Amino acid sequence: xxxxxxPLSGDLRxxxxxxxxxxxxxxxxxxxxxxxxxxHMGWISTPHLNEVADVLGMSAADLDGIATYxxxxxxxxxxxxxxMLCDSVSCWIMxxxxxxxxxxxxxDIQPGQTTADDAITFLPIVxxxxxxxxxxxxxxxxxxGDVDTPTLxxxxxxLREPPP
Amino acid sequence: MSHAERPLTAMIDxxxxxxxxxxxxxxxxxxxxxxxxxxxxxxxVVDIVTRxxxxxxxxxxxxxxxxxxxxxxxxASERCKYLIANADxxxxxxxxDRWLMEGNPLQLVEGMLLAAYAIQAGHGxxxxxxxxxxxxxxxxxxxxxxxxxxxxxQDILGSGFSFDIHVHVSAGRYICGEETAxxxxxxxxxxxxxxxxxxxxxxxxxxxxxxxxxxxxxSNLPHIIANGPExxxxxxxxxxxxxxxxxxxxxxxxxxxxxxxxxxxxREIIEEHAGGMxxxxxxxxxxxxxxxxxxxxxxxxxxxxxxxSVEKAGSRLGTxxxxxxxxxxxxxxxxxxxxxxxxxxxxxxxxxxRDGLPWVERLLDAIEAGTGMAEDIxxxxxxxxxxxxxxxxxxxxxxxxxxxxxSGLKLFARDFADHIAGRGCxxxxxx
Numbered sequence: 047x048x049x050x051x052x053p054l055s056g057d058l059r060x061x062x063x064x065x066x067x068x069x070x071x072x073x074x075x076x077x078x079x080x081x082x083x084x085x086h087m088g089w090i091s092t093p094h095l096n097e098v099a100d101v102l103g104m105s106a107a108d109l110d111g112i113a114t115y116x117x118x119x120x121x122x123x124x125x126x127x128x129x130m131l132c133d134s135v136s137c138w139i140m141x142x143x144x145x146x147x148x149x150x151x152x153x154d155i156q157p158g159q160t161t162a163d164d165a166i167t168f169l170p171i172v173x174x175x176x177x178x179x180x181x182x183x184x185x186x187x188x189x190x191g192d193v194d195t196p197t198l199x200x201x202x203x204x205l206r207e208p209p210p
Numbered sequence: 211m212s213h214a215e216r217p218l219t220a221m222i223d224x225x226x227x228x229x230x231x232x233x234x235x236x237x238x239x240x241x242x243x244x245x246x247x248x249x250x251x252x253x254x255v256v257d258i259v260t261r262x263x264x265x266x267x268x269x270x271x272x273x274x275x276x277x278x279x280x281x282x283x284x285x286a287s288e289r290c291k292y293l294i295a296n297a298d299x300x301x302x303x304x305x306x307d308r309w310l311m312e313g314n315p316l317q318l319v320e321g322m323l324l325a326a327y328a329i330q331a332g333h334g335x336x337x338x339x340x341x342x343x344x345x346x347x348x349x350x351x352x353x354x355x356x357x358x359x360x361x362x363x364q365d366i367l368g369s370g371f372s373f374d375i376h377v378h379v380s381a382g383r384y385i386c387g388e389e390t391a392x393x394x395x396x397x398x399x400x401x402x403x404x405x406x407x408x409x410x411x412x413x414x415x416x417x418x419x420x421x422x423x424x425x426x427x428x429s430n431l432p433h434i435i436a437n438g439p440e441x442x443x444x445x446x447x448x449x450x451x452x453x454x455x456x457x458x459x460x461x462x463x464x465x466x467x468x469x470x471x472x473x474x475x476x477r478e479i480i481e482e483h484a485g486g487m488x489x490x491x492x493x494x495x496x497x498x499x500x501x502x503x504x505x506x507x508x509x510x511x512x513x514x515x516x517x518x519s520v521e522k523a524g525s526r527l528g529t530x531x532x533x534x535x536x537x538x539x540x541x542x543x544x545x546x547x548x549x550x551x552x553x554x555x556x557x558x559x560x561x562x563x564r565d566g567l568p569w570v571e572r573l574l575d576a577i578e579a580g581t582g583m584a585e586d587i588x589x590x591x592x593x594x595x596x597x598x599x600x601x602x603x604x605x606x607x608x609x610x611x612x613x614x615x616x617s618g619l620k621l622f623a624r625d626f627a628d629h630i631a632g633r634g635c636x637x638x639x640x641x
Contacts (some may be wrong), residue, residue: 069398069399070416071398071416072395072398073397073398073399074397074398074416075398077378077379077380077395078379080381081340081379091452102398105267105632111400112398112399113456115383115400116340116380116381116382116383116400116401117381117382117383118340118341118380118382119381120384129339132387133547133550133551134302134501134534134551135302135303135497135501135533135547135548135551136302136303136460137459137534138543138547139459139460139533139534139535139539140411140459140461141461141543143571144422147376164395167377169340171303171304171524172300172382172384172554172555173300173301173302173304173501174341175299175300175304175305175307175308175341175342176305176308177302177303177304177305177457177465177531177533178427178457178459178460178465178467179456179465180459180465184341185263187343188343189341189343189344197495208312
């Protein structure tokens with residue numbers, strides 16, 4: 047059974063319950079609870095979504111409406127690392143299209159896809175608030191500015207190293 | 211420039227990192243909180259902020275004191291109220307709130323405390339966009355320090371006033387920056403804007419009176435209370451009070467952000483602070499205050515960057531962060547990029563916005579790709595008028611999206627015609 051199908055741990059369910067109790071209404075914890083699941087599992091599988099809905103006292107459809115609304119909540123598996131390349135206006139002016147093409151070529155995927163070795167998912171993202179260092183990108187939790195192709199190549203090599 | 215003239219950023223040191231609670235206090239922090247909680251009634255704080263002429267720095271420019279004045283006056287102990295910091299900075303071209311939160315998070319904490327005291331809100335929430343990881347870490351750290359120092363929690367400074375702050379880490383979507391959509395998101399629903407009335411000040415989060423203020427707006431408050439409203443009003447060059455964080459991105463020599471007197475001329479910001487255009491590039495036009503503001507060309511360079519002057523020039527001050535279109539970048543391509551953003555970020559609630567913006571994007575796509583027709587310009591023009599008129603859509607998202615398009619159709623008419631006649635982009639953005 048894959049991790050996406052295994053039940054959430056008791057600890058995780060307790061954490062979600064605590065988040066719900068801290069809100070005037072449990073549904074106020076929807077995004078925080080889904081983020082928590084994603085932080086542990088990498089993404090939000092349907093069995094996990096159903097469990098969270100259960101803890102929050104919501105229907106699964108209702109919660110899925112939220113999960114699919116927010117672009118940083120993943121309802122499909124992602125790679126071990128996520129590269130988000132800004133596609134907003136300042137980065138576009140500063141040449142992000144060229145970087146996007148380079149990434150697609152090097153990773154052999156299109157934006158929205160994951161590499162065959164499950165190492166990297168490549169997504170477009172709206173303005174990252176780093177426009178004075180455009181083009182900008184976010185790799186997992188780290189913000190990069192003044193990105194060029196050598197930076198990308200070096201980074202991809204690092205990200206592709208197999209997990210310990 | 212002296213310390214006193216750039217209060218918002220004086221304590222920001224990118225090398226040393228944000229000041230801790232002790233350093234913040236040594237540099238004058240918490241002085242305003244002592245003054246307010248010990249010597250001022252909440253209504254007096256509202257009055258001081260009104261007289262300072264502080265206007266909202268998130269884009270709409272509503273008077274901060276006036277916004278607060280609609281909140282019911284009961285003490286925090288008697289009625290649940292919320293003070294929310296809008297830290298969902300996502301306007302393309304805007305990078306000021308991240309600077310303030312990463313550089314001096316305690317300043318935001320103190321600003322929130324003062325705002326909460328003024329409206330007598332016991333609950334504070336920072337609505338932070340999910341991509342701002344460093345800001346999140348630093349805000350959590352600052353809040354923990356403030357709690358430890360007794361600046362947050364029960365009975366602050368023995369005043370009887372209690373207040374604490376929770377950080378809500380969001381998960382994307384530009385529309386969450388719209389204050390009623392933000393409240394809806396906090397309630398665990400799809401972030402659709404609400405109709406007003408009721409206004410958030412009377413019926414906001416979970417139906418309770420709520421105020422949503424931008425990070426930069428809130429960060430000004432400690433300085434206004436510590437130095438007085440006349441001092442703050444005097445910092446501005448024109449009719450508005452205070453300093454403003456201005457920024458420039460695009461092909462300039464020194465892209466960046468600077469705290470300057472509000473009302474600083476656009477030319478000074480671009481030529482002196484941003485160092486002018488990069489060699490080989492000329493200035494074609496610019497969006498003065500983020501993606502949802504109308505283009506102005508170089509004839510507007512001498513305008514003062516205050517709310518009224520930018521409006522007089524046909525645009526909006528917005529976030530005060532300018533995006534430069536240079537003479538080697540295709541204006542049609544830039545508009546296509548902008549409208550892609552707005553189409554993608556429409557919340558989908560109302561039909562004109564949900565269906566109209568993707569249509570605009572497709573027309574621009576076609577024109578840029580060389581399959582556009584002359585009638586497409588009329589179609590774009592109709593959309594710009596229909597969607598650009600407030601009241602035709604549920605919120606300000608579509609009018610914001612149409613601001614660069616309507617102005618761009620006029621300013622770049624020749625480029626549009628060339629694209630259609632020449633069956634494609636003569637500039638092919640590939641630099």
